[in-house]
Amino acid sequence: xxxxxxxxxxxxxxxxxxxxxxxxxxxxxxxxxxxxxxxxxxxxxxxxxxxxxxxxxxxxxxxxxxxxxxxxxxxxxxxxxxxxxxxxxxxxxxxxxxxxxxxxxxxxxxxxxxxxxxxxxxxxxxxxxxxxxxxxxxxxxxxxxxxxxxxxxxxxxxxxxxxxxxxxxxxxxxxxxxxxxxxxxxxxxxxxxxxxxxxxxxxxxxxxxxxxxxxxxxxxxxxxxxxxxxxxxxxxxxxxxxxxxxxxxxxxxxxxxxxxxxxxxxxxxxxxxxxxxxxxxxxxxxxxxxxxxxxxxxxxxxxxxxxxxxxxxxxxxxxxxxxxxxxxxxxxxxxxxxxxxxxxxxxxxxxxxxxxxxxxxxxxxxxxxxxxxxxxxxxxxxxxxxxxxxxxx
Numbered sequence: 211x212x213x214x215x216x217x218x219x220x221x222x223x224x225x226x227x228x229x230x231x232x233x234x235x236x237x238x239x240x241x242x243x244x245x246x247x248x249x250x251x252x253x254x255x256x257x258x259x260x261x262x263x264x265x266x267x268x269x270x271x272x273x274x275x276x277x278x279x280x281x282x283x284x285x286x287x288x289x290x291x292x293x294x295x296x297x298x299x300x301x302x303x304x305x306x307x308x309x310x311x312x313x314x315x316x317x318x319x320x321x322x323x324x325x326x327x328x329x330x331x332x333x334x335x336x337x338x339x340x341x342x343x344x345x346x347x348x349x350x351x352x353x354x355x356x357x358x359x360x361x362x363x364x365x366x367x368x369x370x371x372x373x374x375x376x377x378x379x380x381x382x383x384x385x386x387x388x389x390x391x392x393x394x395x396x397x398x399x400x401x402x403x404x405x406x407x408x409x410x411x412x413x414x415x416x417x418x419x420x421x422x423x424x425x426x427x428x429x430x431x432x433x434x435x436x437x438x439x440x441x442x443x444x445x446x447x448x449x450x451x452x453x454x455x456x457x458x459x460x461x462x463x464x465x466x467x468x469x470x471x472x473x474x475x476x477x478x479x480x481x482x483x484x485x486x487x488x489x490x491x492x493x494x495x496x497x498x499x500x501x502x503x504x505x506x507x508x509x510x511x512x513x514x515x516x517x518x519x520x521x522x523x524x525x526x527x528x529x530x531x532x533x534x535x536x537x538x539x540x541x542x543x544x545x546x547x548x549x550x551x552x553x554x555x556x557x558x559x560x561x562x563x564x565x566x567x568x569x570x571x572x573x574x575x576x577x578x579x580x581x582x583x584x585x586x587x588x589x590x591x592x593x594x595x596x597x598x599x600x601x602x603x
Contacts, residue, residue: 215297215332217322218422220308221315221373222340227383228308231340231415235306238419243302247292290321290328297331304423305332315339316376323430334428339377340415343388343396346370350399350490350511350559367511371491374403378427385411395559398462402557403491464557467570470547472499475588477573482507482514483601488561494554497522499575500585501592507554514601518591524548 222228232246293305309318315337322334349367374380380400385393397409408427410417475498485492492509502525503518523534524547531548535541543549556566579586591598 213331215302215305216335216424217305217307217332218335219315219318219337220306220340221338221377222381223342223345223369223373226340226342226345227381227412227415228340231381231383231417232306232308234415234417235419235422240419242304242419242423244304244306245296245300245302246306246308247289247296248308289318290326293321294327294331304335315373319376319428319430334430336378336422336425336427337376338379338381338422339373340381340383341370341374341396341400342384343382343393344384346382346399347388347392347396350487368513368515371403371510374400374407377404377407378425379408379410379422380404381415381417382409382411383415384413386413395462399490399559402462402464462557462559463561463563464555465563465567467494467552467554467556467567469497469552469570469574470544470550471552471574472497472501472550473552473573474499474575474579475501475586475590479589479600481569481573482509485509485514485601486558486561487512489556489558489566491557492554495519495552496554497550497552498588498590499579501590503592503594505590509601512601514599515597516590516600517597518594520594522548522550524550 220228220231232248236244236246293307296305307318309315319334319337322328322332349370377400382388382393382396382400388396393411400407400409408421410421473496478496478498489509490511492507494507496505496507498505501518502521504520504522506517506519508515508517523531523541526534535543541549542551544551554570556563575586589598589600
């Protein structure tokens with residue numbers, strides 16, 4: 211066995227088929243000795259109970275070794291201590307960590323990639339997301355807007371987007387409940403959200419273990435640059451006028467909107483609140499008139515969240531501004547507006563790009579509003595770190 215143990219990090223919403231997948235992998239691993247670490251929300255580790263049931267063993271005290279080397283621990287256990295102890299107490303060929311109860315797999319992945327005693331023992335091999343394919347399509351197609359999370363305070367669409375955007379492999383599970391056309395559409399949506407992800411159609415989470423183990427798909431240096439929206443924003447805007455075309459069998463496309471003129475806070479809020487269901491995902495930075503902070507938009511399906519991040523460099527006192535610019539010689543800078551700008555990407559299915567661009571243009575401040583002395587009002591936060599939910603299911 212290699213001294214460095216490969217880790218597969220598994221995510222997916224409740225009921226998508228993660229526990230079934232884990233049991234399938236444990237019983238079908240062959241000569242590969244697999245350990246599984248399951249984190250579950252609440253006082254009782256339900257996932258641990260289910261995996262134990264599938265392995266004909268009992269869960270005792272929240273930490274149990276199952277037939278194929280499965281270790282289940284409750285969420286409040288120290289994950290770092292658990293994985294280090296696991297590596298020291300037994301030999302195994304691969305570790306699967308289920309990030310159940312965690313909205314997306316990045317926090318778990320970082321544990322294995324930062325300089326720590328864990329990183330010295332393990333390497334992340336792949337990030338895998340299991341989707342209930344029908345639920346995934348409904349979340350962005352006007353279906354029942356379920357809410358998930360510890361307090362039930364997050365729309366399901368938010369969680370699904372985050373999980374897909376950080377995936378190397380996506381299992382389109384419960385494929386038997388969807389038509390071929392629906393599965394094709396789900397694959398295109400996944401491809402728009404995460405262009406590099408592999409998709410596998412599964413029923414009852416049945417998949418060849420070789421598709422998930424020893425793949426070497428995870429690249430730590432690119433973990434924060436994976437999503438489709440970041441790739442679209444990184445495009446220089448040439449060709450197709452910022453419009454990007456995936457396979458387009460089902461009209462899944464994206465476009466980028468860039469402007470050096472601020473939005474009227476009221477009209478831009480109205481635009482975001484009226485985004486059509488055909489826009490699955492939008493993200494980026496907006497310049498709002500009479501607001502010194504970068505306003506960051508995050509929309510997934512029916513949910514629109516806004517956060518005020520760092521101030522525009524151009525809004526800082528001259529001494530601070532010049533010092534910052536001297537330390538960032540590559541900072542894009544406009545002679546009049548400095549670093550203030552809007553960069554937004556929109557991903558969706560069969561939306562009217564011309565109409566959306568026109569509505570965005572209409573939400574920009576006019577020359578008369580720009581010259582007016584009175585401040586413009588709107589709902590956007592104007593303190594660093596402040597967040598609001600502009601629209602929710």
